Amino acid sequence: MPGVVNGCGTWYYGKKNVQQYQGVCRACNRVTTLTSYDTRLFVVFLFIPVFPLGRKRIIEDCAACRRHHAMAFGDWERANRRTQEAVEAYRRSPTDPTLAEEAVGACLGIRSVPAFLDLAPEIEQQLASNAKTMCLLAAAYDLFGHIQDSERLLQTALQSQDDYDTRELLADCLLRQDRHHEAQPYLQHIVDEGIPDRVDLLYQLAQGYQTKGEHEKALAVFQQCEVVNPGIVEDAVFVRLRDASTDHLGTHVAVKPADVANQMKRGAAFRRFTKVAAVVLVLAAVAYGALAWIQGLRREVFLVNGLERAYSVRLNGKTHVLEPQSVTKLRPGEGDIEVAIVDAPPGIAPETVTIRTAFLTRPFAKRTFVLNPDRAAILRRSRIYYSSSTSTAAPPATHSFIGGQTLHQFSGVDHAFEEPPRSISTDSHAKRVSREGLYLLSANEQVAMPTMILGLLDSLGKDAASRIARQHLLMEPQRYEYLRVLGLTTEPEELVAFLRTGVAQHPLELQWHRAYQSAMEDSEKQQEVEREYETMLAKDRHNKNLMYLAGRVSPSIDKAVTLFRQSTEGDSPCPYSFYALCGYYLGIGQFREAAENAEKAIKLLPNEREIQWYHRQALLADGQQERLLAVLQAEQAAPAPWCLTAIEEEAYVRSILGEQAKVKEVIGRLERRLKELGLDPTSERIRRLEAELAYAAGNPAKSAKILLELPEPGDQLIAHLIDGDLAAAEKDLQQPRPDTHTHLLLYLTATSRNERDIAERHLQSAVDLLAKGTSEDQAFAGAIKGDSRMPIDELLRQHQIPQAKAILLTTAGLRNPAGREQCFTMARKLNYDKRFPHLLLMQVLASQPVN
Structure with missing residues (x-):
């Protein structure tokens, strides 16, 4: 079942194609209303549906216990098509009883009431003389709560073929309608033929007369039961019910057989208790000890696979395959369990875990053990609330998450890896009760597991998240997305030690090496990693991937670019070198070369999101709007949120081309896509896009007005910077975590308004952050402070994202009059994106004289 924590989780939204009928719930066995309908499962944020996880067909949602069967909508549609095919096959041969049975069976299989009700009259008309088919239709009508139709068809079947089975089915149907007098003739053959194994129907008939107070008829039928099956008098319940009618003979007092049977059972139980109480007390201790011993021998353990691939594990030498x-x-019972993954990769060693509970409290202690050999599973413990008040709804479920261990032990779990009931019955007078559930958190089509881990950092903790990501990478080394999780949750030194194991493996995994290099730089081991890759390249000079990696850590831009170019020559070029060259050319304003290399990179690695971003930037900077529009339209087929980003980018490109009518069409498409995802089409996302388009169109006042209406501090910070309200902007800066470029934007805004104290304060904050960053950041920190020994030409070639580099160069030009002209010229080139802070940079770049 779906569940939410703090308003976030999964839930059903919407009902279509609703079908209801009275029937017996397959879970709780109650006669109640069963509902089937189409719906959609969503990821919800603050109870607002955000991302759809897939359409579902809910089958037989019980009004009593709320349990149901959820079927993937695609499977439902295929089953529905097969049902339609079966119906059409019958309609082509309407007198074929076999095809009729298959068609009815198909309708029942998917519980399609409309399909059955549409088909049944045709079969009844064509095959009225076929008693077997009429009985099948009667059973189907009975299943869907149409008991009168069931009776009618059984009457038809009886006319075609008067046999005992049909008579008994009709009698049962009449008995369930409290029409005992009508049912009795259809059971006469049991008496006449003396069929002992059919005596139950006579027994039901006698009890029916009892409930009406017709005790003479009840006794007559009871006597027939004794004649047909003499052994029935050995049934104490039968004798007590017969005696009850004897006691009430001559009256019309109704007797409820269930009450009589229960009273008899209670009396018998009490008598037995008084006789054996002493023995029971003696045996209780023995039984308790035996129970505790048996429970220890048969201790239940849940074996969990947290990976998205199958593997085998040996538990005390016995192999199990985990899907x-x-x-x-x-x-496996309590005690020590040796856990060994079959064909485990390096870094995964066998281990022994101990499962043990206290002997004396074992029968009463509710313990749940979960064994996770891969240590990559995330378990969700949920507390589900139920309310007996009709005026106050139960609060939403609360959740906690745990993972990264081989053995987990829980107490007080009511529902382990099974859906909790939608409602419960309790003798408690409390208005609110709760139940505990335990579940395995699984990836799905809309939200990948690495994304889930990062979203659960506060609940899991960094250590657990790091262990989980580490285990995924050891067991699934090509799941590179876990490298990002590891980088965000692990200290650089520890990360370097772990990644070295993967770097040493062959064949070479580029993503592992890239992560390793970044970790070495974060550990301030730039020179060491540079020497390491120079040595590796010297041993294998023709390895193009090593050329790229050696260039990536080289402090010499010329050497890096040379290696990148060499690794793209000839057959089997390194795709990441095209990507690196794209970034290099984009950062120095050679947009045509950037676009050419981006095209080559995206052709080789079409699904890499970071390459897709540089590809779009290069096309935008080079003025290839038509090509960019084609790329964006193709990317709109991707899942959310990337499809939404592609639509927003198309709106921006249409805007700068002056195609306002098409801009409105694109925004309409975005609204429709948001509706499909269950999001509010008038949401903050639409308003933020409108603000961006207004700014790009040269209307910053309108942009600021829209942004001020949005609740996010980051949006309001941009609005205040656009308006030049530095006091409000500094107040907004206290809420989100400020970065280098936010401080520099405040510096530039303050400088343009001659607010020197504010400008210097934020300039110093930006320089402090840059000095702690990469070698490129440190180069810009020196240039801004004025103590850099790096020539200005070399500074202009330092790698940064274009918009960020434009901000850095504008700041460096303001602080360095001698290099101002070169810095400003490059900043103007890189300020190609007309969205914020384009106008601010244009204003600063135009306000300062150059040499």
């Missing part, structure tokens, strides 16, 4: 993201129930 992807699965839960398997075992009973």
Whole structure:
């Protein structure tokens, strides 16, 4: 079942194609209303549906216990098509009883009431003389709560073929309608033929007369039961019910058989208790000890696979195959369990875990053990609330998350890896009760597991998140997305030690090496990693991937660019070198070369999101709007949120081309896509896009007005910078975590308004942050402070994202009059994106004289 924590989780939204009927719930066995309908499962944020996880067909949602069967909508549609095919096959041969049975069976299989009700009259008309088919239709009508139709068809079947089975089915149908007098003739053959194994129907008939107070008829039928099956008098309940009618003979007092049977059972139980109480007390201790011993021998353990691939594990020498993201129930008993993954990769060693509970409290202690050999699973513990008040709804479920361990032990879990009931019955007078559930958190089509881990950092903790990502990478080394999780949750030194194991593996995994290099730089080991890759390249000079990696850590831009170019020559070029050259050319304003290399990179690595971003930037900077529009339209087929970003980018490109009518069409498309995802089409995202387009169109006042209406501090900070309200902007800066470029934007705004104290304060904050960053950041810190020994030409070639570099160069030009002209010229080139802070940079670049 879906669940939410703090308003976030999964839930159903919407109902279509609703079908209801009275029937017996397959979970709780109650006669109640069963509902089937189409819906959609969503990821919800603050109870607002954000991302759809897929359409579902809910089958037989019980009004009593709320349990149901959820079927993927695609599977439902295929089953529905097969049903339609079966119906059409019958309609082509309407007198074929076999095809009729298959068609009815198909309708029942998917619980399609409309399809059955549409088909049944045709079969009844064509095959009225086929008793077997009429009985099948009667059973189907009965299943869907149409008991009168069931009776009618059984009457038709009886006319075609008067046999005992049909008579008994009709009698049962009449008995369930409290029409005992009508049912009795259809059971006469049991008496006449003396069929002992059919005596139950006579027994039901006698009880029916009892409930009406017709005790003479009840006794007559009871006597027939004794004649047909003499052994029935050995049934104490039968004798007590017969005696009850004897006691009430001559009256019309109704007797409820269930009450009589329950009273008899209670009396018998009490008598037995008084006889054996002493023995029971003696045996209780023995039984308790035996129970505790047996429970220890048969201790239940849930074996969990947290990976998205199957693997085998040996538990005390016995091999088990674990399917992807699965839960398997075992009973290995308490004690030591040796856990060894079959064909484990380096870094995964066998281990021994101990499962043990206290002997004396074992029968009463509710313990749940979860064994996760890969240590990559995330378990969700949920507390589900139920309210008995009709005026006050139960609060939403609360959740906690745990993972990164081989053995987990929980107490007080009511529902382990099973859906909790939608409602419960309790003798408690409390208005609110709760139940505990335990579940395996699984990836899905809309939200990948690495994204989930990062979203759960506060609940899991960094250490657990780091362990989980580490285990995924050891067991699934090509799941590179976990490298990002590891980088955000692990200290650089520890990260370097772990990644070295993957760097040493062959064949070479580029993503592992890139992460390793970044970790070495964060550990301030730039020179060491440079020497390391120079040595590796010297041993294998023709390895193009090593050329790229050696260039990536080289402090010499010329050497890096040379290596990148060499690794793109000839057959089997390194895709990341095209990407690196794209970034290099984009950063120095050679946009045509950047676009050419981006095209080559995207052709080789079409699904890399960072390459896609540089590809779009290069096309935008080079003025290839038509090509960019084609790329954006193709990317709109991607899942959310990337499809939304592509639509927004198309709106911006249409805007700068002056195609306002098409801009409105694109915004309409964005609204429709948001609706499809269950999001508010008038949401903050639409308003933020409108603000961006207004700014790009040269209307910053309108942009600021829209942004001020949005609740996010970051939006309001930009609005205040546009308006030049430095006091408000500094107040906004206290809420989000400020970065280098935010401080520099405040510096530039303050400088343009001659607010020197504010400008110097934020300039110093920016320089402090830059001095702690990469070698490129440190180069710009020196240039801004004025103590850099790097020639200005070399500074202009330092790698940064274009917009960020434009801000840095504008600041460096303001602080360095001698290099101002070169800095400003490059900043103007890189200020190609007309969205914020384009106008601010244009204003600063135009306000200062150059030499």
